Amino acid sequence: MADHHAHHHDTGGHHHHHGILHTHAPTGKMGKAFVLTCAILIVELIGGWFSHSLALMSDAGHVLTDVFAIGLSWFAIRQSVKPADESMTFGYARSGILAALVNGLTLIVITLWILMEAYRRLQHPGHVHSLWMFISASVGLCVNLYLALGMRHEENLNVKSAVLHMLGDAAASAGVIVAGIIISFTHWYIVDPLLSIAIAVLIAFGAWRIVRQTMKILMEGTPQTVDFRAVVDELKALPGIQDVHDVHVWAITSGQNALSCHAVLDGNMTIRDSQQVLRDAEHCLAHFGIGHVTIQIEDGSHPHENRELCAHKEDALEHHHH
Known part of the structure; x- marks a missing residue:
């Protein structure tokens, strides 16, 4: 892909390279990831509804954050290749940072919802159908691993954060599968809200990291990689x-x-x-x-x-x- 950020002004043999360090991201891969992640979200929401499993619902919440993250990254990557113009002299690269900030704040809201629902269920544990948990979470686990492994070598921060999301999702789905197995053998339905709390904490950490990074960039802070x-x-x-x-x-x-x-x-x-x-x-x-x-x-x-x-x-x- 052509680098829109490299302008060559020849001033007496003195070449300016602006933004040489800009890494382009794979738009096609992100598009595929977006579609497949939406598919996981639908499968887990249906599974969560039928199984009455909060853990599966919170995993779906985690996947929703992925849909946001990947959709926003995909949008940001396409924005960032737009050349600078007179009204946006730095180009549109920062639209991805704004998107990431919105994404991080949304994650925090989802975390709070899961925690409130888990608290309610710890007081009144309900019946959970483990087979549905098992099937839906398995779909989530397989697709997330497939996507994350396909994109793990990309350098772009947007893509890196999306891959982290996917690995976090895969871990959460694996947890739901284990919980499904435990519930099917022991009928300890309390395992479900307890796992939901663990997934909520996982989401919260990711959200906080995103918010902190984006705030630093929006506040024009010195980048972490620069001394x-x-x-x-x-x-x-x-x-x-x-x-x-x-x-x-x-x-x-x-x-x-x-x-x-x-x-x-x-x-x-x-x-x-x-x-x-x-x-x-x-x-x-x-x-x-x-x-x-x-x-x-x-x-x-x-x-x-x-x-x-x-x-x-x-x-x-x-x-x-x-």
Whole structure:
């Protein structure tokens, strides 16, 4: 697939590669996964209805989160290949992050519903038909393993989270199968709500992880894979750079990191000399997984706050008035 994010501006032999680190995801595989996951959801909902098993219903709840996750990832992947335009200069890659946030919050709601229902059933355990549990959960287990194994080598974070969902689902389905076997031999119907609570906890952990990651990206936080101090130290160590300040490192979407900073160069340096410094800086940052780099070049007399992190606007205005 063509990389829509690589724009080549030839400025005197100086090539810019923006977003080289963007990994495209397999749209076809995601489409297939979406259809098959919907099929599992229907089978488990019907099975849960006939067997009166909350564990199977909560497994279906878990699968529903997958339908969300895969549907959203599929949508996000198709959005992220749309080229940037004048109204969305960073492109549409972050639509996947918004989608993931909605997905994470929905999971938390589903978890609460399962816990409330499990609490009710622990007080009044009902009759559960284990054969239906067994059949429906087996379908879920097989399809999820088939999908997860087919996509386990993909790098895209959206796909990775979908694969984690599928493996979690497979584990939950396996749990339901075991519960079905226990109930058919012992008639301990209490096993069913207890397992539901375990599945709810599984969903909650996944949800919290998604919400935390998406919030960090939406808050323009420094990506987890980037060591801010190390980046600043490496930039300062480059020949020709006297100092750097006003450094920002953020992710446009997962796997697409960006950096902007002001670099103080020797005042006697020509523009041509400064190009070599820029090339060195871009090369150095590529090793940190930062593909989108913007550097403002200044000499020592340019007014600025003497710190790496940007000062608050009020401070900057104060500074101007003096």
